[in-house]
Amino acid sequence: MAKIKSKELSVTHLKTPIGVLQVAASEDGLVAVVFPSETKRSYDKAKGPAKAQAHLNAAVDALNDYFKGARKDFSDLTLAPVGTDFQMSVWKALLKIPFGQTKSYGDIARAIKNPKGVRAVGLANGKNPIPVIVPCHRVIGSNGTLTGFGGGLPTKKWLLAHEGVETPALL
Numbered sequence: 001m002a003k004i005k006s007k008e009l010s011v012t013h014l015k016t017p018i019g020v021l022q023v024a025a026s027e028d029g030l031v032a033v034v035f036p037s038e039t040k041r042s043y044d045k046a047k048g049p050a051k052a053q054a055h056l057n058a059a060v061d062a063l064n065d066y067f068k069g070a071r072k073d074f075s076d077l078t079l080a081p082v083g084t085d086f087q088m089s090v091w092k093a094l095l096k097i098p099f100g101q102t103k104s105y106g107d108i109a110r111a112i113k114n115p116k117g118v119r120a121v122g123l124a125n126g127k128n129p130i131p132v133i134v135p136c137h138r139v140i141g142s143n144g145t146l147t148g149f150g151g152g153l154p155t156k157k158w159l160l161a162h163e164g165v166e167t168p169a170l171l
Helices: 050-068 085-094 105-111 118-126 153-162
Strands: 010-016 019-026 029-034
Touching: 010 050, 019 050, 029 050, 085 105, 085 118, 105 118
Parallel strands: none
Antiparallel strands: 010 019, 019 029
């Protein structure tokens, strides 16, 4: 698994309805969206190479449009997540969940041809380095309940409501 050198990154902070997100990109593409609660996964603000800055600018514009309700798809962005082959297969499956729809962990496990790998899918989902854009918030429990989320369940609920998905009340 490749490590990303911070000097190669362009990093900024983006004020959104779900808090200030940290967004990071390399010359290869977008590498991270970090929720305020994820202090172990933060980067120093930086202006990396021009190509990294271009990926960062595109991601920031796309996220701003999403939060304004003007964007439902991020397929035009270049993504460069770092993960294992299994994690990458899960994240690719997440990208296929349409705006305003949800899937269960079991659905994702079946989609990647690993129907017994539900727990592993959950772990990979939780390691998604590019939440919102790689829509891990669209994965829910098989019984329709909201399950763990790096940004917290209220954030997951907000994102789903923003996309028009009704969810059960949080306890």
